[in-house]
Amino acid sequence: MAAQPVGGQKPFHIVSPVLESLPLSKAVGAKVFMKLENVQPSGSFKIRGIGHFCQDAAGKGCRRFVCPSGGNAGLAAAYAARKLGLPVTVVVPSSSGPIPVRQLEELGATVEVYGKVWDEANKRAQELVKTEGWVSIHPFDHPLVWEGHASLVRELKDSLEAKPGAIVVAVGGGGLLAGVVAGLHQVGWQDVPIIAAETWGAHSFHEALKAGRLVTLPDVTSVAKCLVAKTVAARALECARECQVISQVVEDTEAVQAVEQFLDDERMLVQPACGAALAVLYSGRLQRLQSEGQLRAPLASVVVVVCGGSSIHLAQLRALKIQLGME
Numbered sequence: 001m002a003a004q005p006v007g008g009q010k011p012f013h014i015v016s017p018v019l020e021s022l023p024l025s026k027a028v029g030a031k032v033f034m035k036l037e038n039v040q041p042s043g044s045f046k047i048r049g050i051g052h053f054c055q056d057a058a059g060k061g062c063r064r065f066v067c068p069s070g071g072n073a074g075l076a077a078a079y080a081a082r083k084l085g086l087p088v089t090v091v092v093p094s095s096s097g098p099i100p101v102r103q104l105e106e107l108g109a110t111v112e113v114y115g116k117v118w119d120e121a122n123k124r125a126q127e128l129v130k131t132e133g134w135v136s137i138h139p140f141d142h143p144l145v146w147e148g149h150a151s152l153v154r155e156l157k158d159s160l161e162a163k164p165g166a167i168v169v170a171v172g173g174g175g176l177l178a179g180v181v182a183g184l185h186q187v188g189w190q191d192v193p194i195i196a197a198e199t200w201g202a203h204s205f206h207e208a209l210k211a212g213r214l215v216t217l218p219d220v221t222s223v224a225k226c227l228v229a230k231t232v233a234a235r236a237l238e239c240a241r242e243c244q245v246i247s248q249v250v251e252d253t254e255a256v257q258a259v260e261q262f263l264d265d266e267r268m269l270v271q272p273a274c275g276a277a278l279a280v281l282y283s284g285r286l287q288r289l290q291s292e293g294q295l296r297a298p299l300a301s302v303v304v305v306v307c308g309g310s311s312i313h314l315a316q317l318r319a320l321k322i323q324l325g326m327e
Helices: 022-028 046-059 072-084 098-106 118-128 143-149 151-159 175-187 204-211 234-242 252-266 272-282 285-291 314-323
Strands: 018-020 031-036 064-068 088-092 110-113 134-136 166-170 194-199 245-250 301-306
Touching: 018 151, 022 031, 022 252, 022 272, 031 151, 046 064, 046 072, 046 143, 046 175, 064 072, 064 118, 072 088, 072 098, 088 098, 088 118, 098 110, 118 134, 143 151, 143 175, 151 175, 166 175, 166 272, 175 194, 175 234, 194 204, 194 272, 194 285, 204 234, 204 245, 245 252, 245 272, 245 285, 252 272, 252 314, 272 285, 272 301
Parallel strands: 031 301, 064 088, 064 134, 088 110, 166 194, 166 301, 194 245
Antiparallel strands: 018 031
């Protein structure tokens, strides 16, 4: 299903399905709905915000896009640029691996591999956009990106019979979190708690919450390569002051185990970043938050944002399990 035009332009994202998961509902002890962002045209929720940003920039005379990305944001940028008939350069950190590079090139993007993590790729991107008419696409830290992601919550309002008791999202740079909070405000659901999931080694939001200020991790060591920002957007920290945001950090092994379990349960292969959110549900963390009084008990329903699966395949899942000593 196509999304409805906003401001006269038809968005590049689709209205993604909202389906109940019986296995996840059983694991949580409450009805769990999956918001399936993994079926978006670019393979993740990123097309919502980045597509919105690119349409705006194209209308203002952009001649070329530049996007620093570990994978999903670059794919969204390449997809949007192709739809708009504009060239795009995606600067990819070496930690992303060969799969995103191949996918980006297939979409017609020029790919430059630079640095080890996203922060280093971003520095290179900022050098490139000094060329007149070139526009940098920030994967997660821009109001237009958050505005685009907010459409996810508006769709939930249209799809669900009642507001959920909690929404579970993965946090990398914080763009999805910022978009969800914006959407909650728009539909009057700002009292819905958000469970923000990260993996250890990519837990920059958790550290920022704990410190009450932005914290830069010395390095990103998690296998969840889509959560590669060493520092979250300042807006993510502000969101925690506007809504109830509960940070949960899982082990890499839990995230990968959740990916495998989800594949068995729902026949969909998603990335370890998405596995972090799923692990919160599979591991009993939600019930623990209820017993601690941080979440209401019982919960009427829970929404988990299945954020993406564009940059993983079975061989990579097996390799991750071997790397983590799970086989």
